[in-house]
Amino acid sequence: xxxxxxxxxxxxxxxxxxxxxxxxxxxxxxxxxxxxxxxxxxxxxxxxxxxxxxxxxxxxxxxxxxxxxxxxxxxxxxxxxxxxxxxxxxxxxxxxxxxxxxxxxxxxxxxxxxxxxxxxxxxxxxxxxxxxxxxxxxxxxxxxxxxxxxxxxxxxxxxxxx
Amino acid sequence: xxxxxxxxxxxxxxxxxxxxxxxxxxxxxxxxxxxxxxxxxxxxxxxxxxxxxxxxxxxxxxxxxxxxxxxxxxxxxxxxxxxxxxxxxxxxxxxxxxxxxxxxxxxxxxxxxxxxxxxxxxxxxxxxxxxxxxxxxxxxxxxxxxxxxxxxxxxxxxxxxx
DNA sequence: AAATTTTTTGGAGTCAACCCAAATTTGTTT
DNA sequence: AAACAAATTTGGGTTGACTCCAAAAAATTT
Numbered sequence: 001x002x003x004x005x006x007x008x009x010x011x012x013x014x015x016x017x018x019x020x021x022x023x024x025x026x027x028x029x030x031x032x033x034x035x036x037x038x039x040x041x042x043x044x045x046x047x048x049x050x051x052x053x054x055x056x057x058x059x060x061x062x063x064x065x066x067x068x069x070x071x072x073x074x075x076x077x078x079x080x081x082x083x084x085x086x087x088x089x090x091x092x093x094x095x096x097x098x099x100x101x102x103x104x105x106x107x108x109x110x111x112x113x114x115x116x117x118x119x120x121x122x123x124x125x126x127x128x129x130x131x132x133x134x135x136x137x138x139x140x141x142x143x144x145x146x147x148x149x150x151x152x153x154x155x156x157x158x159x160x161x162x
Numbered sequence: 163x164x165x166x167x168x169x170x171x172x173x174x175x176x177x178x179x180x181x182x183x184x185x186x187x188x189x190x191x192x193x194x195x196x197x198x199x200x201x202x203x204x205x206x207x208x209x210x211x212x213x214x215x216x217x218x219x220x221x222x223x224x225x226x227x228x229x230x231x232x233x234x235x236x237x238x239x240x241x242x243x244x245x246x247x248x249x250x251x252x253x254x255x256x257x258x259x260x261x262x263x264x265x266x267x268x269x270x271x272x273x274x275x276x277x278x279x280x281x282x283x284x285x286x287x288x289x290x291x292x293x294x295x296x297x298x299x300x301x302x303x304x305x306x307x308x309x310x311x312x313x314x315x316x317x318x319x320x321x322x323x324x
Numbered sequence: 325a326a327a328t329t330t331t332t333t334g335g336a337g338t339c340a341a342c343c344c345a346a347a348t349t350t351g352t353t354t
Numbered sequence: 355a356a357a358c359a360a361a362t363t364t365g366g367g368t369t370g371a372c373t374c375c376a377a378a379a380a381a382t383t384t
Contacts, residue, residue: 025284028371047331057374062332064372079331079380105271110296122187123288131281134272192341209362219343224363226341241349241362 024094024129026071032095032125034064035073035084039092044081098132099124100145105135113146186256186291188233194257194287196226197235197246201254206243260294261286262307267297275308 027035037053038045051061069076073088084092099117102124106116136142189197199215200207213223231238235250246254261279264286268278 030372048329056372058331059333059375060373066332106293106297108300109267110300111293115293115296119290119293122290123285126285126288128281128284131268131273131277134277135268138270138272190340210360218341220362221344221364222342228363 022091022094022129024098024132025126027073027091027095027125029122029125031064031068034061034068035088035092036095036099038074038082038084039089039096044083046081094129094132095124097136098127098129101132101136101139101142102127104142104145105139107146116146184253184256184291186260186294187288189253189257189287191284191287193226193230196223196230197250197254198257198261200236200244200246201251201258206245208243256291256294257286259298260289260291263294263298263301263304264289266304266307267301269308278308 033054034050037050041049047058047061047065050065051058054061065074065076065082068074068088069082072085073091074082075085076082099120102120103113103116106119107113111119195216196212199212203211209220209223209227212227213220216223227236227238227244230236230250231244234247235253236244237247238244261282264282265275265278268281269275273281
């Protein structure tokens with residue numbers, strides 16, 4: 001058929017699995033919340049779950065999910081739920097790392113874990129990947145944030161990660 | 163007259179000159195830009211000046227100025243210009259301090275002055291006064307930011323402070 | 325299969341930030 | 355001082371992000 005070469009291209013692309021082009025500023029704070037929640041849940045997530053956690057009407061969630069799917073972060077099977085695409089997974093990992101690095105950073109300056117977490121949740125979406133990487137590097141790539149092995153249940157409920 | 167007591171109240175209030183109730187999250191990033199620019203200019207500032215610096219239509223500036231005046235940050239004399247109220251002055255001082263503390267902080271983690279400044283400009287509006295005070299305290303209230311005695315001309319032009 | 329629940333769609337509102345065009349005021353020139 | 359030019363404001367309108375409500379559609383439960 002005529003589109004064999006396109007299939008080939010997609011194959012190569014998927015196999016390399018790197019999307020190094022993102023700046024970290026692609027998603028609004030709200031959209032990032034959606035993505036982080038879905039990431040945290042692992043596997044398929046239903047609209048209602050997200051709605052009740054993020055405290056918005058299901059119709060709002062449904063529309064946002066469509067947008068995130070269109071942008072390539074999610075697979076959305078209508079009436080069934082969403083899960084992360086490979087890109088979404090990679091991006092969500094960045095989102096969580098960013099949150100944790102910045103939270104850890106702030107706890108080094110007199111903020112409690114909770115304060116740092118809350119503070120960072122407000123602005124993290126505007127910190128670039130480059131900056132996060134530099135900070136991360138400078139901190140020696142800490143494996144344990146202010147929240148390492150802590151259960152994230154509570155955090156998820158409050159809309160941020162510890 | 164009937165409103166003597168109100169005048170008296172206002173007198174006391176103005177004389178105490180403290181507005182300790184702000185969280186630091188009152189102004190949007192954009193509004194904060196306006197306030198910082200006006201602060202930097204010292205004295206009365208004209209609409210055109212702000213417009214050309216912030217790269218927006220004068221009509222946009224005019225409307226924003228009205229909003230900032232209504233909120234109590236500016237004195238706005240129609241067709242003449244604006245200057246900071248006492249509250250506006252106090253708030254602008256906080257805005258600049260916040261910018262500089264955060265920029266200084268980021269330069270300690272591998273970002274250049276310019277990178278830190280640009281990065282911080284994007285998110286500073288979402289960092290609370292409490293957090294800034296804690297960080298400031300923890301850093302020993304540094305008198306010199308990454309920009310202490312540097313002329314701020316260039317910075318103003320780029321929309322941020324060094 | 326019918327009833328109930330979940331999800332989506334259609335329609336619409338709010339809010340911040342923006343621009344254009346027209347009106348108003350100020351400043352400048354003759 | 356009148357006329358013109360420049361700056362400022364006002365009126366009206368757009369966009370994008372986020373939101374909700376009501377109705378339709380699909381899935382699940384009974």
